[in-house]
Amino acid sequence: MAAFWQRKAQRLARADGSRKGALDERAAPVVQLLNGRAQFCTTSSCSGRIVLAQGGAAVSAAAPSAIQKKNCTWLMVTHEMCIKDDVMTALEKATGDVVLKFEPFVLHVLCQELQDAQLLHSVAIDSGFRNSGITVGRGGKIMMAVRSTHCLEVPLSHKGKLMVSEEYIEFLIHAANRKMEENTRRIDRLYKSLELALGTAVSANTSPSDETDKNRSVYFHRRKRKTIQEQNVHTSPKDHNEELEPEDDTEINLEIFAEIMI
Template identity: 80%
Template sequence: MAAFGQQKARRLARVDASRKGGLDERAAPVVQLLNGRARFCTTSSCSGRLVLAQGSAAGPGGCGIQKKHCGWLMVAHDACGKADVMKALEKATGDIVLKFEPFVLHVLCQELQDAQLLHSVAIESGFRNSGITVGRGGKITMAVRSTHCLEVPLSHKGKLMVSEEYIEFLIHVANQKMEENIRRIDRFYKRLELALKTAVSANNSPSEETAKSRAVYVRRRKRKTIQEQDVHTSPKDHNEALEPEDDTESSLGIFAEILI
């Protein structure tokens, strides 16, 4: 649809408003793969990160990525060490939360079947909190999300409320989640690439079943012509001419062809 193509062009022409100002290196292959297809347009993404957040982001809010009214004392898109976290905590003056936020991706889809394809791939790849929303005007958005997040308060009004040993344990857990996050992204990319290729092949090439149905249809047309022309044939010869050449499966194949 031309309208979707125009909407996609406007979206991709916008200036990146994220704090980083560009794609995360680990998320880039997935984003480029989708934007290279006419039926998809990514709107936001994050490859996953470990954050020390201070301010309103340190309050309750689950695994959502919050940006307003908060300060980041530290952000890492790869595994980090205890020394990095402890150094960042020295700058704490308020309530601090250690958060691990897994990969997230939002994609505009031209049709519902496109969103369903992405949703299926996401669920199979381990992103089990993924979902599809249909907004006003029929805008279809597919969100790739996971549930393996982490959010733990560390300090209150600048005072550290946990031991360094516990912080070290939390970092170990967060790093394990980051490793699993990376595996899921790689799995998602590979399965998505295969699914998109399969979808293109299915749309461009007639299936074996479709070809068989067409052949059966041609045979039936020929038999009908024989029946109309051979009006002087004896009952015996007539029955032989009309001997069925297909079975129930073939008949069902024709019905499928008509539906297609």
């Protein structure tokens, strides 16, 4: 438990590791909701994006302003819906093999206990992120990944030469934008479901103490009645009547019954 809190403190103390140095606006509510709970700590996220990615010769030939990532160059990236003019302008810079990609929302969460990861996994699956999963690493580190198969990847050019028509590119952009809209709906559904599930979990965690208090109340009344009965052996009928005057057996039985029924 102490190890989890230490990891969370270290993670949240760091600056955002993304190129823009901040959370994606659409992912921020989910990230903040989870980090506000003691049992969760988000480690990375992306709200979803449309990318023109170039590989091969693009790594050495890319312009200085291009975004480099694992042997590929991003000629264009947006976390919103895109338009044809932006895509065509980006394709003019192509010198290698270029693909148009839509990558959906992804979120990695460090969890304190396995049951916390299972709760998050269930919510993610129900919200449409059906490629989500849980991994347990060395030292009991529990990671939950929220992922989806709601992807798109289509090649557009080879060695800088455009291999498809502009009409087809326009069709692909329309398909990618529809996926972005669906991605947004799933994120909203995930957030609302998380709010409900985490609220329910808190209620469930507090209910056992309420039951304990009720059981203690019933136990107290039963002990009190037993004590009175034991004292009857050493008291006269007169004393016995005085002892039961504040609360007779019938009242005790009714009170116990009421406690059990609540």
